[in-house]
Amino acid sequence: QNAIDLRRQIGDERGVAAATANVARIQLRQGQYDAARAGLQQSLEIVERIGNRQMVANLHNEIGVLEERQGRYREALQRYRQSLALLRELGDQRALAESYNNIGFIYYQLGDFDNAAVYAQQSMQLYEKAGNREGQMLAGQTVVPGDTIAILQTSGATPGAVSTATVTVGQSTSSPWSVTTRHDATPDPFTFAAVLGADTDTLYVSAAATLAG
Numbered sequence: 765q766n767a768i769d770l771r772r773q774i775g776d777e778r779g780v781a782a783a784t785a786n787v788a789r790i791q792l793r794q795g796q797y798d799a800a801r802a803g804l805q806q807s808l809e810i811v812e813r814i815g816n817r818q819m820v821a822n823l824h825n826e827i828g829v830l831e832e833r834q835g836r837y838r839e840a841l842q843r844y845r846q847s848l849a850l851l852r853e854l855g856d857q858r859a860l861a862e863s864y865n866n867i868g869f870i871y872y873q874l875g876d877f878d879n880a881a882v883y884a885q886q887s888m889q890l891y892e893k894a895g896n897r898e899g900q901m902l903a904g905q906t907v908v909p910g911d912t913i914a915i916l917q918t919s920g921a922t923p924g925a926v927s928t929a930t931v932t933v934g935q936s937t938s939s940p941w942s943v944t945t946r947h948d949a950t951p952d953p954f955t956f957a958a959v960l961g962a963d964t965d966t967l968y969v970s971a972a973a974t975l976a977g
Contacts, residue, residue, distance in 0.1 A: 781810035821850035861890035
């Protein structure tokens with residue numbers, strides 16, 4: 765609050781907006797959604813007034829995240845689309861890819877799988893163009909009916925180790941597992957033939973015995 769007051773005293777509206785948004789982000793992390801929404805909205809109104817379009821786009825997106833966390837998907841969609849419109853004009857490809865992915869996820873939550881697939885694909889294309897592997901993985905997390913999924917799982921490093929993985933799609937969850945083979949420490953019986961009439965102080969080599977079991 766001191767930072768906000770100081771910025772206001774010197775007439776730094778952009779600084780006031782930034783400081784107000786920072787406080788709101790802390791409130792969001794603490795689950796104070798109403799206070800966070802009010803702070804982000806106040807910051808948004810300031811940057812709209814001074815014409816900082818990048819900050820306007822970012823704040824619409826952040827309010828969308830807040831609405832999404834509360835399950836207010838239609839309100840989140842509205843905010844995300846407002847952010848997207850500005851980002852298209854600004855040409856911020858990284859933020860644009862993230863925005864497409866956000867909208868695709870909301871459509872998925874709303875059960876509109878066709879639009880979810882369209883926006884997820886647009887996000888994937890931008891991430892691929894930028895060589896952003898992390899972004900590609902993020903965009904690939906949205907699935908729609910007809911998609912196929914698979915699991916890559918590394919087995920345990922020790923005998924008898926159990927490895928698990930959990931996959932959740934919507935309300936369905938599967939937890940496949942693997943168990944490494946335990947080593948058999950008990951061999952089958954084996955014998956060596958005796959050497960009868962052996963000379964003294966002489967080295968003898970038996971026939972080889974193959975271990976099994």
